[in-house]
Amino acid sequence: MKDIKTNFHTHVQRCRHAGGTEEEYVQAAISLGFTQLGFSDHAPFPDKDFGMRMPFCELQEYLDTLNALTVKYQTDIILWKGLEIEYLPEYQNYYEELLTTWKFDYLLMGEHFYKDAQGANANIYGPLSSTEQFLLYAHSVAEGMKSGFFKAVAHPDIYMLNHFAWDKNCEKAADIIIDTAAATGTVLEYNANGFRRKLENFPGGIRHPYPYDAFWQTAAQAPVRVIVGSDCHNIPSLWDDSVEQSYGHLRELGIEPITELIQGVKQYEHTRYRKTC
Numbered sequence: 543m544k545d546i547k548t549n550f551h552t553h554v555q556r557c558r559h560a561g562g563t564e565e566e567y568v569q570a571a572i573s574l575g576f577t578q579l580g581f582s583d584h585a586p587f588p589d590k591d592f593g594m595r596m597p598f599c600e601l602q603e604y605l606d607t608l609n610a611l612t613v614k615y616q617t618d619i620i621l622w623k624g625l626e627i628e629y630l631p632e633y634q635n636y637y638e639e640l641l642t643t644w645k646f647d648y649l650l651m652g653e654h655f656y657k658d659a660q661g662a663n664a665n666i667y668g669p670l671s672s673t674e675q676f677l678l679y680a681h682s683v684a685e686g687m688k689s690g691f692f693k694a695v696a697h698p699d700i701y702m703l704n705h706f707a708w709d710k711n712c713e714k715a716a717d718i719i720i721d722t723a724a725a726t727g728t729v730l731e732y733n734a735n736g737f738r739r740k741l742e743n744f745p746g747g748i749r750h751p752y753p754y755d756a757f758w759q760t761a762a763q764a765p766v767r768v769i770v771g772s773d774c775h776n777i778p779s780l781w782d783d784s785v786e787q788s789y790g791h792l793r794e795l796g797i798e799p800i801t802e803l804i805q806g807v808k809q810y811e812h813t814r815y816r817k818t819c
């Protein structure tokens with residue numbers, strides 16, 4: 543059977559650490575035979591620059607570009623307008639606004655930072671003092687899922703990029719995330735970009751930082767939907783060996799990934815909301 547090709551985790555040059563314009567991705571996706579493509583560049587926050595993301599004043603242009611491409615290529619491919627963004631509870635109104643006023647089709651939770659015990663934003667890339675901090679990360683992700691703003695969680699097992707052996711806390715963090723995904727119907731993303739990162743010597747052996755098998759073995763036992771995210775930061779990565787490897791690994795684990803993130807008919811809604819840069 544021919545694979546249905548889709549991707550809902552796509553970065554463009556606006557985040558300043560990815561290459562390729564929206565249209566170049568659309569053309570590549572069409573030539574690869576994609577049926578749907580979702581854009582999820584790193585979202586800005588209105589009042590704070592957390593780095594590694596598009597400037598806030600480019601958000602309108604990003605949206606305008608995607609709206610124009612949706613119409614231009616409507617007979618070739620279904621396009622979705624999304625953003626990858628961290629869940630921070632103080633931005634509830636902003637997530638709401640992105641979905642209702644700006645009319646983004648979806649938000650993908652990429653929890654690169656989370657709330658630590660003091661309520662400050664802690665970076666999941668560390669350095670972390672112990673695996674106990676994974677529980678705080680997991681609680682942040684769970685709170686985000688319960689907020690209802692996110693269709694999916696990108697790389698939920700990203701905490702395993704830290705150099706700790708899999709222990710009870712790692713397992714508990716996985717349980718919190720997977721149970722909440724099941725309860726809220728949030729999709730979990732198996733992230734192909736982890737396979738693009740180099741192999742490293744971790745306690746427990748040489749491996750990629752993520753995806754982490756034990757996490758997904760637990761997910762395989764739960765009633766959760768899983769999707770492969772390319773998390774491409776350049777055009778050739780849109781569908782590459784890492785994506786193929788991701789589908790293969792999931793199937794070995796007994797998980798059949800879904801290929802559509804958004805149900806329903808594509809609405810062609812256009813909005814001009816804020817002035818651009």
Ligand SMILES: [Zn+2]
Nearest residue numbers: 553557584775
């Ligand atoms: Zn990125």
Ligand SMILES: [Zn+2]
Nearest residue numbers: 551626652773
């Ligand atoms: Zn990403």
